Amino acid sequence: xxxxKLTSVLPSPQPHWVGDGFFVRPLFADLAFGQEVSPFxxxxxxxxxxxxxxxxxxxxxxxxxxxxxxxxxVYDGEIEHRDSAGNSGTIGPGDVQWxxxxxxxxxxxxxxxEQAKRGGKVSMAQLWVNLPAKDKSAAPHYQTILKDDIPVxxxxxATLRVVAGAYGETKGPARTFSxxxxxxxxxxxxxxxxxxxxxxxxxxxxxxxxxxxxxxxSVTQAGLLTFGTAGETIALRVTADAKLLVLTGKPLNEPIAxxxxxxxxxxAEIRASIDDFRRxxxxxxxxxx
Ligand code: MN
Numbered sequence: 001x002x003x004x005k006l007t008s009v010l011p012s013p014q015p016h017w018v019g020d021g022f023f024v025r026p027l028f029a030d031l032a033f034g035q036e037v038s039p040f041x042x043x044x045x046x047x048x049x050x051x052x053x054x055x056x057x058x059x060x061x062x063x064x065x066x067x068x069x070x071x072x073x074v075y076d077g078e079i080e081h082r083d084s085a086g087n088s089g090t091i092g093p094g095d096v097q098w099x100x101x102x103x104x105x106x107x108x109x110x111x112x113x114e115q116a117k118r119g120g121k122v123s124m125a126q127l128w129v130n131l132p133a134k135d136k137s138a139a140p141h142y143q144t145i146l147k148d149d150i151p152v153x154x155x156x157x158a159t160l161r162v163v164a165g166a167y168g169e170t171k172g173p174a175r176t177f178s179x180x181x182x183x184x185x186x187x188x189x190x191x192x193x194x195x196x197x198x199x200x201x202x203x204x205x206x207x208x209x210x211x212x213x214x215x216x217x218s219v220t221q222a223g224l225l226t227f228g229t230a231g232e233t234i235a236l237r238v239t240a241d242a243k244l245l246v247l248t249g250k251p252l253n254e255p256i257a258x259x260x261x262x263x264x265x266x267x268a269e270i271r272a273s274i275d276d277f278r279r280x281x282x283x284x285x286x287x288x289x
Contacts, residue, residue, distance in 0.1 A: 004197060004231035006215045012222040015047075019060030021111050022046045022124065027206050027224045033258045036226070037204060038251040039178050041068060041128035041263060045208055047222070048076050051111065053119035059110030062285050064277045065101035067136045067263040069129040069177075072097045073163070073184065073245075077122030078115040083107035084283030087142035094147030096163055098174045102131065102138035104273065104282035125208070125245060127182070133254050133265050135177045149173045150184075157191035158238070160184070165248070168196070180249035191238040201248040203227045203234065210242025 015025045024044035026032060032042040051058060057080070072079065073096050081097060082088040084106040091097050099107070111122060131138065145163065151170045153160040160167055164174035165181030172182065181201075187193065187210070197203055204226055211220040214236050219225065227234060236244075257264045262273040276282060 001233050002231040003215075003233055003235045004203065004227040004229070006217060006225060007228050008226045009217070009219050010224040010226070018044070019058065019109075021057070021059035021109070021122070023049050024126070025222070028204070029224070031224075031226070033256055033263070035251065035253075035256070037202060038253070038256070039130045039180060039249045040202075040204065040247050041130050041258070043128075043204075043206055043224075043245070043247070044126045045206065045222070046122065046124050047208070048121045048123040050121055051116075051119050054116050057110040057113055057116035060108065062106045062108050063261055064104060064106050064282045065261045066104035066273050066282065067269075068101055068131050070099045070101065071127040071129060071174075071182070072099075072109070073125045073127070075123040075125070077120065077124070078112035079122075079124060080110050080112040081107060082285060083140065083142065084285050085140040085142070089142070089144050091144065091146075094150070096145040096150070096174070098143040098145060098164075100131075100138055100141040102136065102140050104276060105140040106282055106285055108285065125206075127247070128263070129176070129180060130252055130256070130263060131177050132252055136264060138177070143174060145173050155191070155193065158185055158187035158193060178250060178252060181246070183246040185242075185244040185246060187238040187242045187244065189238055189240050193234075193236040193238065195234045195236070195246060197232060197234055197248055198250075199232070200229070200250060202251050203246070203248045205234070205236075206245040206247070208243040208245065210238065211240040212242055212244075213237040213239050
């Protein structure tokens with residue numbers, strides 16, 4: 001079977017703070033919000049960071065989103081969420097929150113109260129997945145996907161968690177609006193991975209830690225790998241124990257208009273979103289205090 005060729009290795013950008021709770025690296029770098037990564041929009045990765053105990057949970061206060069989904073994967077620590085659709089919840093290591101912002105909501109994202117009190121390591125990733133134009137006005141929705149609900153595929157020297165889509169016959173729990181696969185991989189040095197990729201899908205692989213060799217090229221620092229469109233598999237050799245997030249999906253092939261927390265198809269829809277937010281049409285959190 002033909003392997004997809006590695007087309008670029010984007011080095012991990014410098015981290016920045018989101019609120020005071022998440023020290024993230026925007027791994028899609030300049031590709032974020034572009035057609036090449038569709039239907040994904042961006043990926044923030046917060047490597048393990050030690051927090052001091054604090055009575056006030058660190059994080060980011062009320063802010064809006066419209067037109068896409070946010071997917072939060074926790075690796076270390078506990079994160080608590082609350083939104084204007086009345087949803088709230090706490091997720092811990094291995095858990096995933098798949099939030100459909102759709103027509104618009106306000107939410108806040110903090111370390112859980114317990115996490116803040118005891119302090120310690122927090123590590124997470126947040127992926128933004130675009131919605132097809134016809135689904136951008138979907139009602140806000142929230143899927144809590146606990147670690148135990150995520151099937152694990154044993155690949156010998158690696159484990160692959162199917163968060164969304166499928167790996168072979170194994171299906172992931174997330175309900176999605178367009179066909180995507182999200183695989184969370186932990187691999188030992190020496191693992192040879194051969195991942196099946198559907199024709200026409202875009203593929204991005206985030207290397208969170210460890211090292212891999214692809215197409216004879218050695219990637220020893222965290223970053224993002226992108227691949228060409230021809231071929232049915234991706235072949236990776238793991239050269240140092242690695243954590244990887246594999247994202248594949250069918251491109252939406254629709255125009256993308258993006259401004260801050262809003263992702264629509266046209267500039268007029270962006271202006272309407274800013275207006276709706278200012279008029280309070282995306283709800284408020286106080287109603288659920
Ligand atoms: Mn948010």
